[in-house]
Amino acid sequence: MLRKSLMFVAILSLLVFGAVVTGAADQVEITFWHAMSSGHQPTLQALADEFMQAHPDIKVTLVYQGHYGDLSQKLLSAVAAGTPPVMAQMYEDWTMKFIEADALVPLGPSISQDVIDDIPQSFIDSNTYVVNGEKVLMTLPFNKSAMVLFYNTDLVKNPPKTWDELLQTAKDLTVDNDGDGTPDQYGFGIRPYTEFFINFFHQAGGKILNDDMTKCLINSPEGIQAMEYLLNLKQYSLYQTSYLSGPFGNGKVAMYIGSSAGTPYVAKASEGKHGWMTAALPAGPKNGDGIIQGTNIGVFQLGTTQAQRDAAIEFAKFLISKEATLQWAEETGYLPIRKSVVASDEWKEFITQHPEAEASGQMALAGFVYPHHPNMYNIRQSIATAFEQVMLGKATPKEALDAAAQEIDTEYLGE
Amino acid sequence: MQGYSYVIQRRVYLFTTYFLLLLGATVMILPFLWMISTAVKPANEVLIMPPKWIPSHFEWSNFVKAWNAAPFGRYFLNSFFIAIATTVSEVVTTIFAAYAFAKMDFFGKKPLFLAFLGTMMIPGEMLLVPNFILMTRLHWIDTYYALIIPWITSVFGIFLLRQFFMTIPDDLWDAARIDGCGRLRFLWRIMVPLSRPGITSVALFKFIGSWNAFLWVLIMTNNPNMRTVPVGLSFFRSDVGTDYELLMSASFMAMLPILILFFVAQKQFIQGIARSGLK
Numbered sequence: 034m035l036r037k038s039l040m041f042v043a044i045l046s047l048l049v050f051g052a053v054v055t056g057a058a059d060q061v062e063i064t065f066w067h068a069m070s071s072g073h074q075p076t077l078q079a080l081a082d083e084f085m086q087a088h089p090d091i092k093v094t095l096v097y098q099g100h101y102g103d104l105s106q107k108l109l110s111a112v113a114a115g116t117p118p119v120m121a122q123m124y125e126d127w128t129m130k131f132i133e134a135d136a137l138v139p140l141g142p143s144i145s146q147d148v149i150d151d152i153p154q155s156f157i158d159s160n161t162y163v164v165n166g167e168k169v170l171m172t173l174p175f176n177k178s179a180m181v182l183f184y185n186t187d188l189v190k191n192p193p194k195t196w197d198e199l200l201q202t203a204k205d206l207t208v209d210n211d212g213d214g215t216p217d218q219y220g221f222g223i224r225p226y227t228e229f230f231i232n233f234f235h236q237a238g239g240k241i242l243n244d245d246m247t248k249c250l251i252n253s254p255e256g257i258q259a260m261e262y263l264l265n266l267k268q269y270s271l272y273q274t275s276y277l278s279g280p281f282g283n284g285k286v287a288m289y290i291g292s293s294a295g296t297p298y299v300a301k302a303s304e305g306k307h308g309w310m311t312a313a314l315p316a317g318p319k320n321g322d323g324i325i326q327g328t329n330i331g332v333f334q335l336g337t338t339q340a341q342r343d344a345a346i347e348f349a350k351f352l353i354s355k356e357a358t359l360q361w362a363e364e365t366g367y368l369p370i371r372k373s374v375v376a377s378d379e380w381k382e383f384i385t386q387h388p389e390a391e392a393s394g395q396m397a398l399a400g401f402v403y404p405h406h407p408n409m410y411n412i413r414q415s416i417a418t419a420f421e422q423v424m425l426g427k428a429t430p431k432e433a434l435d436a437a438a439q440e441i442d443t444e445y446l447g448e
Numbered sequence: 449m450q451g452y453s454y455v456i457q458r459r460v461y462l463f464t465t466y467f468l469l470l471l472g473a474t475v476m477i478l479p480f481l482w483m484i485s486t487a488v489k490p491a492n493e494v495l496i497m498p499p500k501w502i503p504s505h506f507e508w509s510n511f512v513k514a515w516n517a518a519p520f521g522r523y524f525l526n527s528f529f530i531a532i533a534t535t536v537s538e539v540v541t542t543i544f545a546a547y548a549f550a551k552m553d554f555f556g557k558k559p560l561f562l563a564f565l566g567t568m569m570i571p572g573e574m575l576l577v578p579n580f581i582l583m584t585r586l587h588w589i590d591t592y593y594a595l596i597i598p599w600i601t602s603v604f605g606i607f608l609l610r611q612f613f614m615t616i617p618d619d620l621w622d623a624a625r626i627d628g629c630g631r632l633r634f635l636w637r638i639m640v641p642l643s644r645p646g647i648t649s650v651a652l653f654k655f656i657g658s659w660n661a662f663l664w665v666l667i668m669t670n671n672p673n674m675r676t677v678p679v680g681l682s683f684f685r686s687d688v689g690t691d692y693e694l695l696m697s698a699s700f701m702a703m704l705p706i707l708i709l710f711f712v713a714q715k716q717f718i719q720g721i722a723r724s725g726l727k
Contacts, residue, residue: 100685
């Protein structure tokens, strides 16, 4: 019995230790870590395949690394260990950490000025970092999404164009059929996340931080104005922390503001139930801009060879080419990141067949982005907390925003 | 007359008991039923409120779509291999360690055991980066080593089994010794058979834990051929929404092996928890 067991253990350990993974290639191989799950990965793979056909000496290996949270954790660990991939999708606050570790190759010098001029300014801004006192285009925009207004076309004929119209339409469409005090249909839907509030804040003319990033301005009059407006709008809104595409599809919510990347989920949830469409955001007192979200592409110099870096820059340039960005935007719902693509006949042809994509194209040109600060993640959390407290009636707009501003000033903006 | 009222009392008691149990069972099984029902629903019926339990038509193609969304064949193979390898290794290592802690006297036994338990207090997430660096230095990234070796023992398993071993009287060891039995033989011939429920619990906890492991596998591998089922499942969620129908059909497939295992080992599993006084 004992001998048999020992044999078993021995065989097992042989099995375990014997397993070796091999892999070798003659071409330059570049790995690209991304977070594009089942819906968008096929398009990314198709683009990589097209690129490899044109460049037989380069092999692009796409590696799915989970969601953004997982990807960031993985990239941070890999940079700490000195083994990052050749290129990866990255958000601005992670990028700042990689720049601090001197891990990235600046991509700006490899991109011609006419290409840079063809990219909307907000995208350029979000990819430009101050390195050693100079502004450098470090990364390139990739899967960008804008905020749009989703509306049920069976209920809304003319989508609201201003805050006042939005409030009025939401009020008109909030219906309590059985008179139990709880509406059976809501005019609007609110999910409490930072970007949603920041959009209204920006449209009121607010700025999150002062120019030298030493003080938080979220408790400015614009902040209070945005918060009070949303508190008013909340009376006619379904308020929930989960995605609104579900209740929107079921006809419980007539309109909501969400990321254009969520379009496929809205389409699925609404299918066979009611018509729907997207519109540019209703404009606030100062502007009608929308926040741009989504990641950029960065190329690592840490632990990579010159040949790999050159190949990766080539691939990054391909991904922001007109052809690739058109295909990417058409198939995934992310924004076209070239102005000439938005103006092109192909795009116009595409939006006659997919009118829901028009609004995101418009919003791509009217975008704004978060300021670059290494603690942006925590700053966003503080703002989200303030927003939630006001929505749940636990604090007045002034109380909540003052508290958030103070927390941000002392905890996240100090030296 | 007395007997009659006893019968009624007994019936009321039984009725209440079964009613409460049934209620509990229903609450527990609802998410499971929702998973099965969603797995075969068309996409636009997934989020209807109130939930539609029987879909308007059965969308069997969800299973095909889910299966093809990622290399699930390979993922299952890896999950099985890793789960079996870690489970068998852990059972072997914990039996030895638990026996030493429960039945042998040696210098520093108590502080050592406390130190072992102390490691359970450190959250795994905190160790992720140091562990990743360690695995990188060992060149174990993208190999089964990284997925198996760090998991071939567990303090929880040692603790659970130690409690089990401690309930077995020392007289058995004295008797065995008189008959000329050595430590190893005593362990395998007497302790192990007597502790079968405990060992089964350790094995099951490990198997389930390994089957569900996500972050470790994701961090320690880049090659899709080295990944496991939970990594495949994450494929159906994104930052803007979830493909519930595909996620549920994939989850159903992923859960089947565990379910079968539980049915087979149910008796041992429940005994194991009841005997060691642990949940």
